[in-house]
Amino acid sequence: MKPLTYPLAALGRVTLGFLAMVGRVSIFAGQSLGHIVRPPFYPREFLNALLHIGYFSLPVVGLTAIFTGAALALQIYSGGQRFSAEAVVPQIVAIGMVRELGPVLVGLMIAARVTSSIAAEVATMKVTEQIDALVTLSTHPMKYLTAPRVLAAILVVPALVGIGDIIGIMGGYIVGTKQLGFAPGAYLTNTWNFLETADIVSSLVKGAVFGFIAAVMGCYHGMNSGRGAQGVGRATKTSVEAAAVLILAANFLLTSFFFAT
Amino acid sequence: MIELTNVHKGFGPKQVLAGVNLTIPRGESMVVIGGSGTGKSVLLKCILGLMTQDSGTITLDGEDTSQVERDAFLARFGMLFQGGALFDSLSVWQNVAFRLLRGSLARPKTEAREIAIEKLRRVGLTPDVADLFPAELSGGMQKRVGLARAIAAEPEIIFFDEPTTGLDPIMSGVINDLIREIVVEMGATAMTITHDMSSVRVIADKVAMLHAGKVQWTGPVGDMDSSGDPYLTQFISGSAEGPIEAVR
Numbered sequence: 001m002k003p004l005t006y007p008l009a010a011l012g013r014v015t016l017g018f019l020a021m022v023g024r025v026s027i028f029a030g031q032s033l034g035h036i037v038r039p040p041f042y043p044r045e046f047l048n049a050l051l052h053i054g055y056f057s058l059p060v061v062g063l064t065a066i067f068t069g070a071a072l073a074l075q076i077y078s079g080g081q082r083f084s085a086e087a088v089v090p091q092i093v094a095i096g097m098v099r100e101l102g103p104v105l106v107g108l109m110i111a112a113r114v115t116s117s118i119a120a121e122v123a124t125m126k127v128t129e130q131i132d133a134l135v136t137l138s139t140h141p142m143k144y145l146t147a148p149r150v151l152a153a154i155l156v157v158p159a160l161v162g163i164g165d166i167i168g169i170m171g172g173y174i175v176g177t178k179q180l181g182f183a184p185g186a187y188l189t190n191t192w193n194f195l196e197t198a199d200i201v202s203s204l205v206k207g208a209v210f211g212f213i214a215a216v217m218g219c220y221h222g223m224n225s226g227r228g229a230q231g232v233g234r235a236t237k238t239s240v241e242a243a244a245v246l247i248l249a250a251n252f253l254l255t256s257f258f259f260a261t
Numbered sequence: 262m263i264e265l266t267n268v269h270k271g272f273g274p275k276q277v278l279a280g281v282n283l284t285i286p287r288g289e290s291m292v293v294i295g296g297s298g299t300g301k302s303v304l305l306k307c308i309l310g311l312m313t314q315d316s317g318t319i320t321l322d323g324e325d326t327s328q329v330e331r332d333a334f335l336a337r338f339g340m341l342f343q344g345g346a347l348f349d350s351l352s353v354w355q356n357v358a359f360r361l362l363r364g365s366l367a368r369p370k371t372e373a374r375e376i377a378i379e380k381l382r383r384v385g386l387t388p389d390v391a392d393l394f395p396a397e398l399s400g401g402m403q404k405r406v407g408l409a410r411a412i413a414a415e416p417e418i419i420f421f422d423e424p425t426t427g428l429d430p431i432m433s434g435v436i437n438d439l440i441r442e443i444v445v446e447m448g449a450t451a452m453t454i455t456h457d458m459s460s461v462r463v464i465a466d467k468v469a470m471l472h473a474g475k476v477q478w479t480g481p482v483g484d485m486d487s488s489g490d491p492y493l494t495q496f497i498s499g500s501a502e503g504p505i506e507a508v509r
Contacts, residue, residue: 040364042363048350125349129342130346130349132306132311133340133342133346133347133348135309135310135311136309136311136338136339137335137359138332138335138360138364138365139363139364
């Protein structure tokens with residue numbers, strides 16, 4: 001090979017590698033969905049996953065949302081003052097939280113908390129031969145490990161997003177009424193009247209998609225981890241990076257789908 | 262009977278199994294020995310279908326293992342993994358009764374727990390261990406729990422992967438004796454992978470030595486010391502001098 005073609009060969013290798021990975025992840029995601037609807041089912045694993053992904057994520061989701069909503073209210077008020085539009089704080093906080101910040105921040109928090117935890121757990125199971133043990137015990141690892149987690153994430157992350165939206169709006173409400181001088185009743189009325197069904201639906205759909213991405217990335221990288229502690233560490237890191245990037249990309253696509261005119 | 266015919270398996274340029282031919286008769290205890298990296302675990306995983314051989318055939322009672330119905334096939338096996346491979350999130354009894362709590366062999370929870378405690382007792386563990394988690398057990402206890410899990414569903418065939426690795430000599434002796442007793446008691450076909458010669462002498466009816474991806478020697482355990490095979494003799498004596506290179 002001529003030296004001149006080296007960069008092209010390298011580019012080709014990277015492109016092929018990337019496309020192969022996209023293919024593998026897509027097949028894995030499809031298989032995960034297939035295993036969700038085909039028996040046998042593992043309700044105990046599913047309930048565990050619901051608890052870990054949903055209930056135990058509430059504190060971090062709540063704290064993230066309340067501080068974001070509060071900061072958003074301050075930003076909109078101070079920015080709005082430049083053209084005498086400070087009165088729109090309730091409406092913009094509501095639309096900002098429900099359409100964008102609620103789903104994205106919850107999605108990223110889930111990626112940080114849940115994707116990493118799933119990847120580390122599954123990768124450790126692989127390294128310690130627990131996944132091989134599942135197979136020898138006539139249990140399909142994707143049915144037992146992946147399907148319950150993915151289904152739980154699809155169902156519970158929208159609920160977390162909804163809770164995050166409400167807490168975020170309440171963060172804005174607290175700052176608006178205690179610090180910026182808004183009347184409590186008027187703040188809530190303006191918030192409620194401004195939101196449309198499409199805003200809420202888009203928020204919940206984003207939550208389901210982000211939950212799916214977070215769980216699939218955790219399981220995929222865990223199941224395909226390398227050997228030893230380094231393999232587990234790399235799988236965990238890569239899963240969080242991939243989940244975060246895919247969540248942001250999916251957010252753009254879903255926003256385009258719901259709101260681009 | 263398990264029969265391997267001309268089994269090959271490679272990883273990239275490295276050929277780990279290069280034409281393995283081996284027969285494990287029903288009800289016999291075969292121990293496969295060989296140096297580290299000679300493909301003993303790969304051989305075992307190929308039989309179980311955890312890995313697929315590149316070529317060659319593996320049959321169980323005359324049926325090609327790649328063609329059989331997986332659940333029914335695996336239901337005939339029990340396996341003790343090298344590190345125990347116990348599920349961290351489940352208690353000891355739930356680990357032991359894993360197969361009895363789900364799938365085709367599922368039984369009511371109370372019955373499964375009773376069987377698990379009985380199997381724990383069989384491997385020398387008291388019932389108070391049942392509700393502990395694997396992380397709370399010593400290495401020897403984890404091996405015993407792994408052994409109890411392997412025999413919980415009374416399989417016809419049991420595989421033991423390095424059953425004494427990481428254990429002190431006394432605990433190794435206990436595990437070796439347990440394996441021998443259980444295999445005889447259950448009349449099971451057993452295949453053990455080890456490089457611990459004390460295990461070989463206790464567990465084996467027959468021995469096969471893997472070297473360079475092939476079965477270098479096979480025969481009854483009683484013939485091992487007088488085999489005259491230089492590879493086997495060097496392996497048994499643990500000498501650095503001989504046809505097996507010390508640096509691999």
